Amino acid sequence: xxxxxxxxxxxxxxxxxxxxxxxxxxxxxxxxxxxxxxxxxxxxxxxxxxxxxxxxxxxxxxxxxxxxxxxxxxxxxxxxxxxxxxxxxxxxxxxxxxxxxxxxxxxxxxxxxxxxxxxxxxxxxxxxxxxxxxxxxxxxxxxxxxxxxxxxxxxxxxxxxxxxxxxxxxxxxxxxxxxxxxxxxxxxxxxxxxxxxxxxxxxxxxxxxxxxxxxxxxxxxxxxxxxxxxxxxxxxxxxxxxxxxxxxxxxxxxxxxxxxxxxxxxxxxxxxxxxxxxxxxxxxxxxxxxxxxxxxxxxxxxxxxxxxxxxxxxxxxxxxxxxxxxxxxxxxxxxxxx
Amino acid sequence: xxxxxxxxxxxxxxxxxxxxxxxxxxxxxxxxxxxxxxxxxxxxxxxxxxxxxxxxxxxxxxxxxxxxxxxxxxxxxxxxxxxxxxxxxxxxxxxxxxxxxxxxxxxxxxxxxxxxxxxxxxxxxxxxxxxxxxxxxxxxxxxxxxxxxxxxxxxxxxxxxxxxxxxxxxxxxxxxxxxxxxxxxxxxxxxxxxxxxxxxxxxxxxxxxxxxxxxxxxxxxxxxxxxxxxxxxxxxxxxxxxxxxxxxxxxxxxxxxxxxxxxxx
Numbered sequence: 001x002x003x004x005x006x007x008x009x010x011x012x013x014x015x016x017x018x019x020x021x022x023x024x025x026x027x028x029x030x031x032x033x034x035x036x037x038x039x040x041x042x043x044x045x046x047x048x049x050x051x052x053x054x055x056x057x058x059x060x061x062x063x064x065x066x067x068x069x070x071x072x073x074x075x076x077x078x079x080x081x082x083x084x085x086x087x088x089x090x091x092x093x094x095x096x097x098x099x100x101x102x103x104x105x106x107x108x109x110x111x112x113x114x115x116x117x118x119x120x121x122x123x124x125x126x127x128x129x130x131x132x133x134x135x136x137x138x139x140x141x142x143x144x145x146x147x148x149x150x151x152x153x154x155x156x157x158x159x160x161x162x163x164x165x166x167x168x169x170x171x172x173x174x175x176x177x178x179x180x181x182x183x184x185x186x187x188x189x190x191x192x193x194x195x196x197x198x199x200x201x202x203x204x205x206x207x208x209x210x211x212x213x214x215x216x217x218x219x220x221x222x223x224x225x226x227x228x229x230x231x232x233x234x235x236x237x238x239x240x241x242x243x244x245x246x247x248x249x250x251x252x253x254x255x256x257x258x259x260x261x262x263x264x265x266x267x268x269x270x271x272x273x274x275x276x277x278x279x280x281x282x283x284x285x286x287x288x289x290x291x292x293x294x295x296x297x298x299x300x301x302x303x304x305x306x307x308x309x310x311x312x313x314x315x316x317x318x319x320x321x322x323x324x325x326x327x328x329x330x331x332x333x334x335x336x337x338x
Numbered sequence: 339x340x341x342x343x344x345x346x347x348x349x350x351x352x353x354x355x356x357x358x359x360x361x362x363x364x365x366x367x368x369x370x371x372x373x374x375x376x377x378x379x380x381x382x383x384x385x386x387x388x389x390x391x392x393x394x395x396x397x398x399x400x401x402x403x404x405x406x407x408x409x410x411x412x413x414x415x416x417x418x419x420x421x422x423x424x425x426x427x428x429x430x431x432x433x434x435x436x437x438x439x440x441x442x443x444x445x446x447x448x449x450x451x452x453x454x455x456x457x458x459x460x461x462x463x464x465x466x467x468x469x470x471x472x473x474x475x476x477x478x479x480x481x482x483x484x485x486x487x488x489x490x491x492x493x494x495x496x497x498x499x500x501x502x503x504x505x506x507x508x509x510x511x512x513x514x515x516x517x518x519x520x521x522x523x524x525x526x527x528x529x530x531x532x533x534x535x536x537x538x539x540x541x542x543x544x545x546x547x548x549x550x551x552x553x554x555x556x557x558x559x560x561x562x563x564x565x566x567x568x569x570x571x572x573x574x575x576x577x578x579x580x581x582x583x584x585x586x587x588x589x590x591x592x593x594x595x596x597x598x599x600x601x602x603x
Contacts (some may be wrong), residue, residue, distance in 0.1 A: 193463040200462035200469065201448075201455055201476075204441070208449045211438035218398055218432075219512065220424035220453025229459055 024278045024325075032278075033188070040180050048176045049248065050288065055183045056244045057284035061268040062194060062277055063237035069275025070198055071230035072210030074127065077118075077134030078265045080141040081111050081235040083257035085242025087145065090160040090252040091153050100165050100247050104186065107243040108236040115235020119228030138262040145254035159253025162246050183244050190237055194277060197233070206230050271313055273322025282321035286313070349412065351376045351552055352397075352520055357406035359392050359576075366392040368576040369406065374520070379546055379553045381567030381584070383560070385596060388573040390556045391433065394524055397554070398430050399423050410520075424453035429518030431509045433525045439498035443489055443508050446497055447480045450515030480515060487511045487541075502529055514545070520552045521545065527559040535559060539566045564588060572596070 024032070036055075040048045064078050088107040092098040098106075118137065125133050145154050154160065167178035197203050205226045208216035217223050246252045264287045271286040272279025294305035317323045350373035359367040367389045374380050384390050395401045397408060399420040408415050410426055418426070429450075438446050455476060461469045484490050487507050492500060497508055506526065513521060523542070527535045539562050546553055557563045563570060563584070570587040572579040580590040587593055 196465045197459060197463040200465070201452065201457040201473070202459050202462045204445055204449050205452060207441055207445075208438050208452075211440055212436050214400070214420075215432065215436040215438065216449065217420045218424065218430055218436075219449050220421055220516065221449070222421045233459060 029278075036184060040177050045174055045176045048174075048180050052176070052180045052183050052248050053245070054281065054284050054288055055180070055187045056241050056248060057265070057268065057288060058281040059187050059190060059244070060238050060241040060265050061272060061283045061287075062191065062280040063234045063241065064265050064269045065272070065275065065277055065280055066194055066198070066206075066237070067230050067234035068269060069277075070203065070210065071206040071227060073122070073227060073230060074131040075134040075231075075234070076131050076259070076262045076266060077137035077141075078234075078238050079257045079259060079262035080134075080137045081115055081238035082242035082245065082261060082265075083141050083145065083252075083254075084114055084235075085111050085239025086246035086252045086257065087154060087160075087242075088239065089243035089246045090162050093162055093247075094160050095153065101182070104240050104243045107239045111239025111242075112232045112236035114239075116228050116232035118235070119231030122231060123224050123227055135259065135262075138259040142254040142258055145257075154254075157254065159251060159256075162250045162252065164247065164250050179248055183248070186240065186244065190240065191277065194237070198277075202226070202229070267310070271310075271320045273320035273325075276320070276322035276325075278325075279321040348375065350374055350409075351411060352554075353409040353412075354393070354397075355407045355409065357393065357396060357403045357408060359389075359396060359401055360404045365576050367396070367403070370573065370576070370578050371406075372571045372578065372581060374552055374554060376519075376552055377546065377550070378568050379542065379555060379566055381563035381570040382554060382556045382573065383558075383563055383570060383587075384573035384579070387575075389576040390573055391524065392576075393573070394430075394522060394554075394556055397423075397428065397522055424516050424518070427517075427519035428522065429513035429516050429520070430522035431506070431513050431524055431526060433528065435502070435505050435509055437497045437505055437509055437512070440496060442494050442496055443484070443500070443511075444480060444493045446508055447483060447511045447515050448476055450512035451476045451479060453516050483511050483514050486514075503534055506530070510541075510545075514549065517549075518551060520554060522554045522556075524556050525558060526555070527557055527562050535562055538562070542566055 036051075040051065043051075060078060060082060063081075064075060067073050067075055085107040088110050089100065089103040092103045092106060093100055118134075122130055122133060144150075146157055147154075148156070150156075164175045164179070166175060167173040171178065173181075198206070205216065205221045208219065208221055209223055209226055213223050242257075249256075268280070268283030268287045270283070272281070272283025290309055291302065291306055294309060295302040297305045313320070352374040354370060354372050354374075356369050356371050357367055358365065358369055370389070370393060372380075382390050382393065392401060396403050397415075399415065399418060403416065410428065413426075415423065415426065415428075438449060441449070455472050457469055457472065481490075481493075484493055487510060489504070489507060489511055492504065497505055500508070506529075510523075510526070526542070527538055530538060542553055542555065543566050545551055555563060555567060565584075567584055569582070570584050571581045572587055572590070572593045574592075574596040579592045579596055580587050582590075
C-alpha cells in the first residue's frame, strides 16, 4: 500500500517549466530568426560552417529536451541516435545516390523506429538507471559501426566520405552558405512542430507522465506508449540532426559518435535550461564555443578551464539560459515602467 | 428513501464481488462484497488499515485482487490495465493530492479529458484541423468545469503554488473533465478545516445531482459521510462489518466497537 502512495507523492524527476514558458514570445522569436537569416551574409565561410554546426547541435539538444524536459526521461545515449541518422544519410547518399534532402526524412523514420524499440526495455527503468542503460547504448554504438560484416556499407573504421551538395537552381551561393540556409529551414520547421507537439494532447500526456505517472495513468494516459513515443520522437529529431551533421562535416566515422557527444548534448540541455526549447540553441553554443574559449585561455589545461567555466554557469544560473531570459524579461519590464 | 427504492429494482452500476487481496501473508481484504447503484453516494468507512485504500486501488486497477471480481455495468474490469479504467467511466481523486505540479490548473484539467479524446503525434505536431477542433471542444469543457468549481481565477496558475484546499478542487475538476459515471473520492476531506468540509459535502451532493454521477466516498471524517451518504459500508481488518443507511450503520454495535467507539463522536 505504501509503495503506491510513495510513488504518488514523489517529486518529479525533473524540475521543469510549465508549458506556457516553453517557448519565446513572437517578437523575440522574429528577432532571433532575422539575426539567423542575415548573419551569414557578413561572415567568412568557416564561421558559416560553425553556425551550421550550431543549428545542428541545437536541434540535437532540442530532441533531448523533448525527452527529458517533456517526458522526464533521461538519456545519455543520444549519440547513438545521432550516429544512426548520420550513417543512414551517408550510406544512402554514397551507395544509393539518394538526394541529400531525401535522406533526412528517411533518417528520421529509421531513428524513430530505433528509438521506439529502445524505449521498450527502457520502460522498466527510470531516473539514473535509465541514464545508465542509454549510456550502454552510446558506448556500444561506435563498436557496432565497426563490425566486419557491416564494413561494406559503413566503411568500417575508415568511415565514409559524404559529398557536399551545391546550391540548387543556379543560386550564386557557396556550398557552406547553402547548407546553412538549408539547415536553418529544417531546424525551424522541426522547432515549430516540436512546439505544436508539446502544446497538444500528446505533449500534455508527456508532461503528465513526467510529473506523476500514477495520476497520468488514472486519467487514461497509456504511460508505456507515451514514454516510448517520446523516445521515438527524440531519436527521430536527433537522427535528422545527425544527417545534417554528416552532410555538413562531409564525413562519418564511428569515433565521431562516442559517449562524449552524448554527454555534450546532455550538458547543452542543462546549460540551455531543461524543458525550455529556445535554450537548446544557447546550450549548443556553449558546447561548441566554450571549449574553444577554454583552449584560448590555456592550451595545456583546456579541460580544466572548461570545467571551471561550466561550474561557474551551474553555480550562477542553475536553470541555465532560461533563468537568464526570465531575468532579462523582468529587467525589461522594470525599465519600461520607469 | 426514494433513491434506495429506485436502486433495488435495477442492476448495480458497480458490483464488488467477494474481493480478497493478500500481500505476502497479510490479508488486506477478505471477501468484501457490495453494490453501488446509479445516483448513490456510497460512503466507505473504517479505521486505519481497514482496507479502504486497498479496495480503492483495486477499483482503479493499481492492485489485482487475489480472488473475487469487480463488475462495472455487468462487465469485469479486472482484465483492464490501469490506463483503461477512465474510458469506462471511472474517475478518481487521490488521498494526498496527485496533481501534475508543473502544469497550470487548465492543463491539469485538460489531461483529465485525455480518455475522452484521441490524437496521434503526427496530427498533433501539424495541428491538423480535426486536432484543433478537438482542442476547442476540450477547452470549452474545461472552462465550464473551472467555472463550476470556481477555479477560473487560477486557470493559468501553476498548481504547485496553490493552497492545499484549492489543489483538492483542481483534482476534482480534473476527474470531472472525463465525465465519469462513477467518481471515486479518496479522503476528500483530509486536510480541510471545518467550514471547508461543510462546503465540500454540499459540492459532492451537487455534483451527484447536477452532473448525474455516482460517488464512492472513502472518508475518515464521520460527520461528512453520515451527512451526505445514502448508503454506508463499514470495513474493519479487511472484512465488511456492516452495511446500510447511515442511521443503521451508526447504531450497529460492531461498528461502534470498531470505529465510532474509538472516536468521541
